[in-house]
Amino acid sequence: MVLDKNPLTEAVFFILLSLVKPCHGYGIMQFSSEMSHGRVSLGAGTVYGALNTLMDKDWISVEASSEADKRKKLYVITPLGLAILKQEIERLKELITVSQIVLEEI
């Protein structure tokens, strides 16, 4: 069953990937930068906007705010979000396979 027909943006892809384990917003930005060796540098405004959209779609949820400060949110991927992420990875694998057939060198 195809859950979502459209490719994910890189920002969304990295956000979902970083939230496989619960994470603060800042952790998401750091994870994306480190895992991509500095290539993907997500801006705070971009990430925050995406987080709200992803929560509306129930791909991520808020796990728990720290007791000390209710404004510091901890985000985590939902089962639906994980399914979307896995589907996206399958799509990317398919693209690699197709390109290998055409280009033969990779």
Add this chain to the structure above:
Amino acid sequence: MELIKWKAYLDYEKEEKWINEMSQKGWHFKKYTFFRYHFEKGEANKYIYRLQMLNNRPNHIQSQEYIQFLEDSGIEVVSSFSSWIFMRQPSEKGPFEVFTDLTSKIKNYKSVRLLIGIICLANICIGISNSALLGSRLSHLGQAEQNMFSINIGLGLLFVPYIYRLTKKINFLQKEQALHE
């Protein structure tokens, strides 16, 4: 050492550029009060500044969460005005951008354009309706009072070039979106 500069900006990106130029010279923006920019002296090029229009005023719960998010990331919010915030990050941390992909950039420009558009339209409408309504009754007023309504219209028209520039930026980004992200 402190410095206050009086300036008025329509275009927040030009405003941002000027604040960053001041920072490069060692003058770091600290606070904004009506048309006044307050600076304090420090080492040259210490900060990169960004301005952002929020969806709500800074004291709204959603804005507060965002500001907390920024501060957790090492971004300091130094001042605010209406629904705008002024933030900065130490230059040594590297490049600092608020919006890094096409979707969020377009959304931001559209929000700014909407706000500017409303102000522009409101001014023009106020100017026109007031001068039309009072038309014949204005003749007893002096020339100065009658000209007052042209100020509203003039102010409204001032925004038009900026709205045009924003539209060009939005269209450019949307074309890019057709190709990639």
